[in-house]
Amino acid sequence: MLAVVIDLVAFDGDDTLWHNESIFSMTQERFRELMQPYVGDRDLDERLFATEMRNLRLFGYGVKAFTLSMIETAIELSDARVTAEEIAAIIHAGRSMLEHPVELLEGAEEAIERVSERHPVMLITKGDLFDQESKLARSGLGDRFDAVEIVAEKDERAYRRILDRRGVAPESFVMIGNSARSDIQPTLALGAYAVHVPYPLTWAHEQIDETELQTHGRYRRIDSLADLPVTLTSL
Amino acid sequence: MLAVVIDLVAFDGDDTLWHNESIFSMTQERFRELMQPYVGDRDLDERLFATEMRNLRLFGYGVKAFTLSMIETAIELSDARVTAEEIAAIIHAGRSMLEHPVELLEGAEEAIERVSERHPVMLITKGDLFDQESKLARSGLGDRFDAVEIVAEKDERAYRRILDRRGVAPESFVMIGNSARSDIQPTLALGAYAVHVPYPLTWAHEQIDETELQTHGRYRRIDSLADLPVTLTSL
Secondary structure (H helix, E strand, C coil), rough: CCCCCCCEEEECCCCEEECCHHHHHHHHHHHHHHHHHCCCCCCCCHHHHHHHHHHHHHHHCHHHHEEEEEHHHHHHCCCCCHHHHHHHHHHHHHHHHHCCCCCCCHHHHHHHHHHHHCCCEEEEEEEEEHHHHHHHHHCCCHHHCCCEEEEEECHHHHHHHHHHHCCCCCEEEEEEEEHHHHHHHHHHHHHCCCEEECCCCCCHHHHCCCCCCCHHCCCCCCHHHHHHHHHHHHC | CCCCCCCCEEEEEEEEEECCCHHHHHHHHHHHHHHHHHHHHCCHHHHHHHHHHHHHHHHHHCCCHHHHHHHHHHHHHHHHHHCHHHHHHHHHHHHHHHHCCCEECCCCHHHHHHHCCCEEEEEECCCCCCHHHHHHHHCCCHHHCCCEEECCCCCHHHHHHHHHHHCCHHHHEEEECCHHHHHHHHHHHCEEEECCCCCCCCCHCCCCCCCHHCCCCCCEECHHHHHHHHHHHHC
């Protein structure tokens, strides 16, 4: 059996290195409280998600897009009865997300350090450029990466462009992340290795059928970043 | 006199290659109409700008940030009397900006083509990643550039990083743009050449005292991109 040569290891940011979905989830809980008087027996989460999906093509990902979608949902669900104070509270909730401290996942810092002893390490994260740069700076991990790419969408094309630009062959590339849709599926499709580290919460948009991925020859799954170094040595 | 060797020529996007500030200005006009009943003798533009500046650190640039700032200003100025319908109209105005056709400035396409016959050409634009990528795609100019960088802020550090990554010396780099603050000042400071193509409208935030820049030895000013090729050959 030939040994695998790894030329580049990339980490996802949100919910792989630092908590993210838990902050969205907390805000959505606050949104639910605010909207309680208007919601009745309708499913607020479902309506908000529908608004987000409708807006995705125009707004992209991130907190500002989420905040605008919350406001739109509030206006629609309340038949325009929602008050300016309540909308101000929604904006305040969005602002709080952007100001929220960046909390690293357990073992994140050590994992990057261990991996970077043997391989070039990179951060590939998607979403709002300004917010992601700010999170990276606040995470204290900024200097740990040999390169950082913030992309609007993590699809096969985006990964291919990143690898091409660096002259890295897919079969020498390993992507590590929590999202089957954004981190695992496109990189496996490209011919790279993918290490899946699931996060307890997954945004509905990121949920895909993982059955096929999990039987893929270059798919690995770990419960914690602490298991990463040993996984990489046994690819 | 030694000839100047140019290794890289970069264009700004907004208001250099395609119209942008005119769309913001049009939306602000619509916002002014909407807010008329609440404004009285207060200066709406000034209040909106103050909100934008307060939010810049958290929201960054772009349409989504602008839309959220309009909503906040509307709530504050109206003492929370603004209606949900009016807020929906503000969001609608923001959405229209994102859907607005990308209109190239006269001579933009030809200028890129002419320059690219002799030098590698690049796009360096700031703002919202998703929105900028979408504008670039809709501009039809996507394939014309050898490289594209979308940055959160166009300061000396950002330009230095871009040049370092490509191994380009500042004195072999030319930046072309409409903004004295974002395109001209930082690149001159870095030791590069800067070609200023003013746009009829300038956002207050981008306005700086240009007196010193204009006497700089590596500063050039042209009225139209049509003058660019000849300017580059006579640096």
